Amino acid sequence: MSETEIQPLIEVQNVYKSFGDLDVLKGVSMQVHSGSSDVILGRSGIGKSVLLKSIVGLLIPDSGNIEVMGHQVIGMKASALNKLRKSIGYVFQYAALYDSLTVRENLAFPLQRHSGVDEEEVNARVIEQLRLVGLESAIDKMPSELSGGMKKRIGLARAIITKPSIVFYDEPTAGLDPITAREISELILNLEEQFGITSITVTHDLECARTIANRIYILDAGVFLISGTFNELKESMEPTTRKFFKVVA
Amino acid sequence: MNSSKSPSDVPLKEEVITEKRTPAGETPPSRPPQDSYGQLAMSRIRSSMEQVYGITMFGLKFFRYVFVPPYEWSQVRKHFDELGAKSIPLLTIVGVIMGLILALQSRPTLDRFGAGGFLPAMIALTIVRELGPVITALIVAGRVSSGIGAEVGSMKVTEQIDALEVSGIDPYNYLVVTRVLACAIILPLLTAYLDFLAIFGGYIAEWISSSSSMQLYFTEVVQSLTFYDVIPGVGKTVAFGYIIGLIGAYQGYNTSRGTEGVGMAATSAVVLASLNIIFLDMVIIQLTILILGPGT
Numbered sequence: 001m002s003e004t005e006i007q008p009l010i011e012v013q014n015v016y017k018s019f020g021d022l023d024v025l026k027g028v029s030m031q032v033h034s035g036s037s038d039v040i041l042g043r044s045g046i047g048k049s050v051l052l053k054s055i056v057g058l059l060i061p062d063s064g065n066i067e068v069m070g071h072q073v074i075g076m077k078a079s080a081l082n083k084l085r086k087s088i089g090y091v092f093q094y095a096a097l098y099d100s101l102t103v104r105e106n107l108a109f110p111l112q113r114h115s116g117v118d119e120e121e122v123n124a125r126v127i128e129q130l131r132l133v134g135l136e137s138a139i140d141k142m143p144s145e146l147s148g149g150m151k152k153r154i155g156l157a158r159a160i161i162t163k164p165s166i167v168f169y170d171e172p173t174a175g176l177d178p179i180t181a182r183e184i185s186e187l188i189l190n191l192e193e194q195f196g197i198t199s200i201t202v203t204h205d206l207e208c209a210r211t212i213a214n215r216i217y218i219l220d221a222g223v224f225l226i227s228g229t230f231n232e233l234k235e236s237m238e239p240t241t242r243k244f245f246k247v248v249a
Numbered sequence: 250m251n252s253s254k255s256p257s258d259v260p261l262k263e264e265v266i267t268e269k270r271t272p273a274g275e276t277p278p279s280r281p282p283q284d285s286y287g288q289l290a291m292s293r294i295r296s297s298m299e300q301v302y303g304i305t306m307f308g309l310k311f312f313r314y315v316f317v318p319p320y321e322w323s324q325v326r327k328h329f330d331e332l333g334a335k336s337i338p339l340l341t342i343v344g345v346i347m348g349l350i351l352a353l354q355s356r357p358t359l360d361r362f363g364a365g366g367f368l369p370a371m372i373a374l375t376i377v378r379e380l381g382p383v384i385t386a387l388i389v390a391g392r393v394s395s396g397i398g399a400e401v402g403s404m405k406v407t408e409q410i411d412a413l414e415v416s417g418i419d420p421y422n423y424l425v426v427t428r429v430l431a432c433a434i435i436l437p438l439l440t441a442y443l444d445f446l447a448i449f450g451g452y453i454a455e456w457i458s459s460s461s462s463m464q465l466y467f468t469e470v471v472q473s474l475t476f477y478d479v480i481p482g483v484g485k486t487v488a489f490g491y492i493i494g495l496i497g498a499y500q501g502y503n504t505s506r507g508t509e510g511v512g513m514a515a516t517s518a519v520v521l522a523s524l525n526i527i528f529l530d531m532v533i534i535q536l537t538i539l540i541l542g543p544g545t
């Protein structure tokens with residue numbers, strides 16, 4: 001890398017990960033620069049969630065190198081990793097709301113844990129986030145009382161309530177109606193533009209990808225097949241890529 | 250074991266896979282050659298060794314966490330209520346009936362040897378030294394180990410544990426240490442409660458059959474009990490509580506994906522916890538005899 005180039009905020013180098021006999025990632029590399037919003041496309045079960053989880057250290061790759069904000073994630077000490085994670089938000093594919101806590105408590109939880117935020121501010125932030133995802137009315141509900149799409153949006157609100165500088169979205173619009181899905185895509189774009197949040201989004205939703213992506217990667221058979229802007233990929237002649245984009249053509 | 254995170258970590262996450270890969274469940278179509286039985290046995294042995302190692306490391310980790318901040322007292326308090334207080338109705342019934350039966354059954358035998366007067370002392374000693382602690386532990390194991398296994402297990406399969414982790418909270422400290430601690434603190438109290446009720450149950454039996462005086466009965470009870478009966482009896486339940494919480498949490502923490510795994514975690518937690526309680530009890534009794542002498 002030349003010296004004039006800026007250090008990427010997230011750097012994934014040649015990552016391998018397998019589960020027993022199943023080789024999921026077979027040499028994945030990517031660089032995400034500060035303020036960029038990158039999208040990963042790929043068929044179901046190909047390893048997109050595994051890749052996101054590896055980047056935040058929830059899974060440990062078999063080999064390869066992952067750096068986030070200049071820190072080596074693999075082999076990082078638990079305390080240092082916890083500190084790094086305070087500037088990371090993660091939207092889980094199935095929301096992963098704490099089911100013993102109400103929506104309000106779910107959102108307040110990460111805030112209260114990061115000391116220095118008083119009760120009043122916590123409350124204000126909770127309401128602000130719920131308004132962003134359009135769910136103020138759900139504030140005192142339990143997760144079990146919410147629909148899948150509602151959970152998804154609460155999960156998103158919880159991920160961004162701490163104002164992280166990097167956010168990982170695992171299928172943020174899956175299971176949402178087209179109108180809400182567009183609102184969520186716009187919210188993600190907004191966060192990027194207003195607060196300079198860097199993000200990696202896994203999605204099957206090409207509309208969402210078109211709205212938010214600076215760069216799109218296609219994961220296939222354990223490696224990135226191709227990467228480029230939405231328009232570049234749309235024009236690509238590569239067969240798998242064409243299949244992905246046929247729907248929007 | 251390639252996916253746990255903190256360097257000190259026990260192999261938490263992918264045990265499941267190793268287990269799935271053992272040929273345990275497969276029935277071979279024809280009689281396999283001799284050495285595949287050997288292999289099967291080896292892989293069985295290896296997987297149980299791995300589990301023993303896993304639980305041991307998981308359990309030792311508790312002592313590294315419990316004395317260092319952050320302390321999660323509000324969580325511990327919550328578990329006192331959920332794990333402890335809600336066991337009280339069942340313990341009440343079992344305690345009284347246990348004492349009652351013990352007295353009813355022992356009275357004729359003691360009388361035959363002309364030792365009827367020893368009944369209060371006998372009941373007190375049996376209950377306080379042995380029956381009280383073990384019965385309480387087994388009852389609580391049945392209720393609580395499975396509850397913890399299911400609760401932690403479902404948090405695991407729905408990625409709530411991952412969610413804790415990415416928000417910079419140590420799930421072991423938040424979920425496991427709090428539950429284990431709550432169990433270890435609450436079990437001696439529950440045992441003392443059951444002991445008292447069982448002794449009282451013994452009195453009820455005595456009162457029904459011979460309307461003996463309560464004062465006399467309890468005086469005899471108190472006189473027969475020494476420091477060396479009460480302390481080991483109640484003290485060992487701290488260890489039982491630790492086992493109950495730990496095994497429940499371990500099974501939950503290692504639940505494989507899916508709801509089926511949650512049920513299995515709950516069931517195997519009860520079985521494992523009960524076995525370990527009985528085994529540990531045996532060891533503790535031997536140790537007590539060794540340290541305090543056979544007379545005590």
Ligand SMILES: Nc1ncnc2c1ncn2[C@@H]1O[C@H](COP(=O)(O)OP(=O)(O)OP(=O)(O)O)[C@@H](O)[C@H]1O
Nearest residue numbers: 019024042043044045046047048049050051093266
């Ligand atoms: N903890 C795990 N243990 C065993 N196998 C796993 C584990 N996590 C993921 N896998 C396997 O890895 C593969 C990739 O899973 P992953 O969840 O990353 O898929 P995905 O690309 O996110 O798919 P989807 O779009 O359906 O969410 C799958 O075959 C899955 O079975």
Ligand SMILES: [Mg+2]
Nearest residue numbers: 048049093170
């Ligand atoms: Mg996924």
